[in-house]
Every structure is written in C-alpha cells, then in structure tokens.
Amino acid sequence: MAEAKKDVIRETDAEAIRLARTLIRRARYGALAVLDPADGAPLASRVAVATDLDGTPIILVSALSAHTAALAADSRCSLLVGEPGKGDPLAHPRITLSCTAVRLERGTPDQARVERRYLNRQPKAKLYAGFPDFSYFRLEPRKASLNGGFGKAYLLDRSDLVVEGAATEELAEREQGAVDHMNADHLDAIAVYARQFAKASGDGWIITGLDAEGIDIASGDETQRVFFPEPLASAADLRKVLVELARSGREQEQR
Numbered sequence: 001m002a003e004a005k006k007d008v009i010r011e012t013d014a015e016a017i018r019l020a021r022t023l024i025r026r027a028r029y030g031a032l033a034v035l036d037p038a039d040g041a042p043l044a045s046r047v048a049v050a051t052d053l054d055g056t057p058i059i060l061v062s063a064l065s066a067h068t069a070a071l072a073a074d075s076r077c078s079l080l081v082g083e084p085g086k087g088d089p090l091a092h093p094r095i096t097l098s099c100t101a102v103r104l105e106r107g108t109p110d111q112a113r114v115e116r117r118y119l120n121r122q123p124k125a126k127l128y129a130g131f132p133d134f135s136y137f138r139l140e141p142r143k144a145s146l147n148g149g150f151g152k153a154y155l156l157d158r159s160d161l162v163v164e165g166a167a168t169e170e171l172a173e174r175e176q177g178a179v180d181h182m183n184a185d186h187l188d189a190i191a192v193y194a195r196q197f198a199k200a201s202g203d204g205w206i207i208t209g210l211d212a213e214g215i216d217i218a219s220g221d222e223t224q225r226v227f228f229p230e231p232l233a234s235a236a237d238l239r240k241v242l243v244e245l246a247r248s249g250r251e252q253e254q255r
Contacts, residue, residue, distance in 0.1 A: 027081035037073035050121035099139035170235030189246035196249035198224035
C-alpha cells in the first residue's frame with residue numbers, strides 16, 4: 001500500500017499570524033508579480049513597499065512602468081516580502097500575498113492617508129511622489145502563503161492579515177500628530193522601544209508609523225516592528241499605551 005502523502009501545511013496559529021504581520025509591516029521592498037497584458041505571462045519586478053493603517057501593503061508606481069500597465073489591465077497580483085539574512089536564504093521567513101490592486105484617486109482622503117504613511121516609510125520618494133504619472137495602489141490581500149523557514153508552511157486568509165475596527169479608523173486623523181510628537185520630543189522612549197522590545201542595536205531610531213497593533217520604527221535602512229501588549233480598543237488609548245511601554249522598557253533595563 002502506498003504511503004499517505006504528508007500534509008506539509010501547518011495549522012495557522014497566533015504565532016504564524018504574528019510572524020506574517022511582522023514581515024509585512026517591516027518590509028521596505030518586495031517582489032511584485034503581475035500578468036503581462038500582451039501574452040498573460042507572469043512579470044515580476046521590485047517595488048518599494050509601505051503599509052496602510054490596517055496592514056494592507058501600499059506601493060507607489062509610475063504609469064511608465066510595465067507593472068502599472070499590467071495592473072490596469074488585470075488587478076490580480078502577488079507580493080513577496082521577507083529579506084534573507086546570513087546563511088541559506090531559504091532558511092529565512094517570507095510571505096507571498098495574493099492581492100487585488102486598487103488605485104487611489106488623487107485628492108481623496110484615502111489617497112492622502114496612504115501617501116502620508118508611504119512617505120513616512122519611504123522618505124526618498126518625496127522627490128517624485130507628486131509627479132502626475134505616479135499613483136498609489138493598495139494591494140488588498142485575499143490570501144497568503146507563509147514560509148517561516150524549513151518545515152514551517154502556513155496558509156492564511158485576509159482576516160489573518162488585515163486589522164479592522166474602530167481604533168484603525170480613528171487613527172487616520174490622530175496618527176501623524178502622535179508620530180511627529182514622539183519623533184520631536186521622545187527619542188529617548190523610542191530608543192527604549194528599539195532596545196527592549198525589538199532587540200535592536202544602534203542609534204537614530206524614529207517612528208515611521210503607528211497603528212492599532214503596534215509601532216513601526218526605523219534607523220536608516222533598518223526597520224523593526226514593536227507590538228503592543230494588546231491591540232488598541234480606541235485611538236484615545238494610544239498615548240497611555242506608549243507611556244506604559246516606555247515605562248516597562250526602562251524598568252527592564254534597570255533590572
């Protein structure tokens with residue numbers, strides 16, 4: 001009798017979801033795959049990436065790019081993120097998202113929010129973000145394949161990747177003020193977040209994004225993700241959580 005085929009897909013658990021969200025939030029670049037409208041063949045290219053408040057990937061692309069024309073013809077695409085580290089690149093976690101690309105119209109609240117968050121993560125893009133042939137797209141995830149390393153494969157759906165709710169909606173108006181305040185007046189607290197909760201070294205850490213689940217920080221080209229102990233119930237809880245996180249981190253440093 002033939003041996004039953006082993007199922008290589010693991011059951012999706014909280015650890016897998018946390019890893020998936022971390023990979024997406026930390027990504028600065030990714031491989032975007034589209035369908036060539038000329039012959040339907042796969043076409044892959046590298047794009048700079050950020051995330052919206054709910055965790056949806058954001059890209060900024062020129063109308064002159066082949067992948068932009070492809071997205072206009074067929075909005076189906078996939079995005080691979082997760083940078084290899086030292087050693088075997090296949091031993092490092094990565095995630096491929098199956099997405100639907102949605103172009104954001106200039107002058108709309110959604111476009112303004114996405115642009116703000118994208119430029120916080122990719123400040124060099126300010127040189128060309130305003131050019132008329134550039135557009136922002138949200139890559140709405142439908143499902144994803146997560147490879148956490150050898151023998152760690154998971155299948156995820158949209159609900160595992162996107163964070164919806166009142167706090168996410170409320171932060172659209174409050175986030176930038178909080179980011180600017182922290183970066184101007186509380187770099188010492190951000191350094192604590194980096195050392196204690198991201199286990200990151202080096203100096204110059206700033207906040208590039210705040211959302212209902214946590215904090216995105218960067219120092220030069222390095223990015224890290226810090227999750228709150230619990231997701232925010234309301235945007236009004238943000239200040240209290242940031243203060244408590246700094247206090248907890250300083251206590252850990254003094255032990």
